[in-house]
Amino acid sequence: MARKNLILTAAGVYRGKENANLFALITCTAAVALVGVSVTASLGSTEANTRNNIPIALMINHSNDPNKYDSIAEQPIIEMGEKIYTDLKTAGYKPTYERFNVHQFEYTDKATETPNYVSLVSASDYNRVAKQLNLSTLNPKDTELLLTASNLEHLEQIENAPRTETVIAEFNNKELLLQEVPVMFKPIYYQQTVIASDAFVDNFIETVEYGKHFSIFQLIDYKNWDDGSQVNKSIIANLNQKTADFQKKIDALHNAEPGEVSDEVWNDAFDEYFDFESLYNTVLQKRQANGFILMIGLLIGGVFFLFASSILYFRLFGDLDKEGRFHRSLYQIGLTPKMRHQIVTRQLLSMYFLPMLVATFHSAVAFWGLVQLVEINIWHYFFIIIAVYFTLQFLLFWISRWRYLTHLDLRAENPQAF
Numbered sequence: 001m002a003r004k005n006l007i008l009t010a011a012g013v014y015r016g017k018e019n020a021n022l023f024a025l026i027t028c029t030a031a032v033a034l035v036g037v038s039v040t041a042s043l044g045s046t047e048a049n050t051r052n053n054i055p056i057a058l059m060i061n062h063s064n065d066p067n068k069y070d071s072i073a074e075q076p077i078i079e080m081g082e083k084i085y086t087d088l089k090t091a092g093y094k095p096t097y098e099r100f101n102v103h104q105f106e107y108t109d110k111a112t113e114t115p116n117y118v119s120l121v122s123a124s125d126y127n128r129v130a131k132q133l134n135l136s137t138l139n140p141k142d143t144e145l146l147l148t149a150s151n152l153e154h155l156e157q158i159e160n161a162p163r164t165e166t167v168i169a170e171f172n173n174k175e176l177l178l179q180e181v182p183v184m185f186k187p188i189y190y191q192q193t194v195i196a197s198d199a200f201v202d203n204f205i206e207t208v209e210y211g212k213h214f215s216i217f218q219l220i221d222y223k224n225w226d227d228g229s230q231v232n233k234s235i236i237a238n239l240n241q242k243t244a245d246f247q248k249k250i251d252a253l254h255n256a257e258p259g260e261v262s263d264e265v266w267n268d269a270f271d272e273y274f275d276f277e278s279l280y281n282t283v284l285q286k287r288q289a290n291g292f293i294l295m296i297g298l299l300i301g302g303v304f305f306l307f308a309s310s311i312l313y314f315r316l317f318g319d320l321d322k323e324g325r326f327h328r329s330l331y332q333i334g335l336t337p338k339m340r341h342q343i344v345t346r347q348l349l350s351m352y353f354l355p356m357l358v359a360t361f362h363s364a365v366a367f368w369g370l371v372q373l374v375e376i377n378i379w380h381y382f383f384i385i386i387a388v389y390f391t392l393q394f395l396l397f398w399i400s401r402w403r404y405l406t407h408l409d410l411r412a413e414n415p416q417a418f
Contacts, residue, residue: 022351023351023354026308026356026359027358027359030355030356030359031358031359031366032300033300033302033303033304033359034389035363035366036300037302037385037389038385038386039366039370040298054133054219056132056279057095057225058219058225058239058276058277059219059277060274060275061187061188061274061275061276062215062216063216063273063274064101064214075216077274078218080242081097081099082097085097091229093224094223096132096219096220096222097219097220099216099219100121100129100187100216100217100219101122101216102120102187102188103119103215104120104214105118105119105120105169105194105204106169106171107168107170109167110165110166110167110175111165111166116167117191118147118191118192119192119193119194121187121193121194121196122195123138123139123140123195123196124198126138129185133219135184136183138183139197140196142197142199143175143177144178144179144196145167145176145194145196146180146194146196147179147181147192148183148194148195149180149183149186150184150192150193152184154184155184158182159182162180162181162182163179163180164179165177165178171204171208172207178194181195187217225278225280226280236281242274243275246273249272253265305389305392308355309393312351312400313396316348316351317404320408323408324407324408324410324412327340327409327411328411328412330343331412331413340412344404344408348397348400353393364382
């Protein structure tokens with residue numbers, strides 16, 4: 001047993017010293033491959049592409065016209081949203097449906113006298129949506145406005161140093177306390193959002209002339225929104241067509257001669273405003289925008305992996321005659337084929353997996369930096385890539401070992417094989 005361990009140790013040390021430069025080259029190459037593919041996979045992921053969006057499968061935004069319909073429920077677009085919910089439920093999905101109103105609200109900063117226009121949402125509407133989105137609930141006082149974060153950077157600023165200031169509501173000239181809260185919620189991309197008490201919002205609606213003209217948001221969330229089913233395709237196609245029809249009508253008004261279109265016609269057109277956001281469209285657009293980068297990253301990862309594998313394979317078989325003479329000597333002194341195979345297996349394990357382990361550590365540090373940068377947890381993509389690489393490496397190891405041992409045994413037991 002002691003002789004066996006001594007031979008195994010000596011052979012391993014000799015192989016490690018002889019291939020030190022090779023190990024360093026493979027480590028660097030494998031690290032580049034791992035970083036390239038894992039970062040590329042993360043950039044193309046759903047989490048990375050929707051990090052600054054409300055994480056909802058479908059968000060339909062349209063105007064409320066109180067002059068045409070007695071109640072919100074009678075509006076055709078509300079019926080459309082409810083039909084989408086019903087169709088998804090019938091198709092076997094488990095969707096959730098919520099609806100909330102967004103009002104245009106103006107306030108003035110008391111200190112700087114700067115006017116600001118924001119989206120106003122009632123606390124009851126927000127809290128219903130918050131349960132659907134797994135956000136914190138908020139309960140402002142009647143004299144408070146809670147300002148939510150617009151993006152991840154703003155969220156971090158609020159968490160570190162939330163601001164509180166006094167503002168004056170434009171519609172009643174009363175002072176309010178505006179306080180930032182660490183919740184990311186921004187239904188309208190070009191405006192910040194404030195949450196107010198129900199009593200405050202009701203007073204606003206009754207006081208201002210345009211209070212009953214507001215935007216309605218319908219939120220429909222469900223898993224597997226990107227599975228490519230006919231139901232999903234049909235929903236996205238219908239919503240895209242509805243958006244295109246509205247845009248076509250607005251373009252026609254813009255192209256009309258000056259004075260040809262009255263203010264009443266413009267108002268009627270905007271009372272039919274329609275738009276929607278979907279995670280499917282968002283992810284698709286960003287992947288198309290980053291398609292070239294994603295392709296380059298995958299190519300770099302694949303090429304460097306093949307390069308590292310080729311170096312190992314050709315170095316291994318390039319020394320076959322020299323190793324064959326060494327194993328011929330071991331055969332002559334009486335080492336069994338099993339012991340010689342153990343020596344080779346240990347050497348190959350260190351050659352194939354030690355550089356990969358070091359490369360994995362290096363790429364994990366680089367990926368940790370990426371996670372800190374994007375501020376979302378995407379580690380599962382890294383572990384999936386590592387698992388795939390080690391699986392491929394194991395297949396290469398198994399094939400190389402099988403062929404290498406076949407040639408070594410031939411040379412060790414047959415002097416005429418040289």
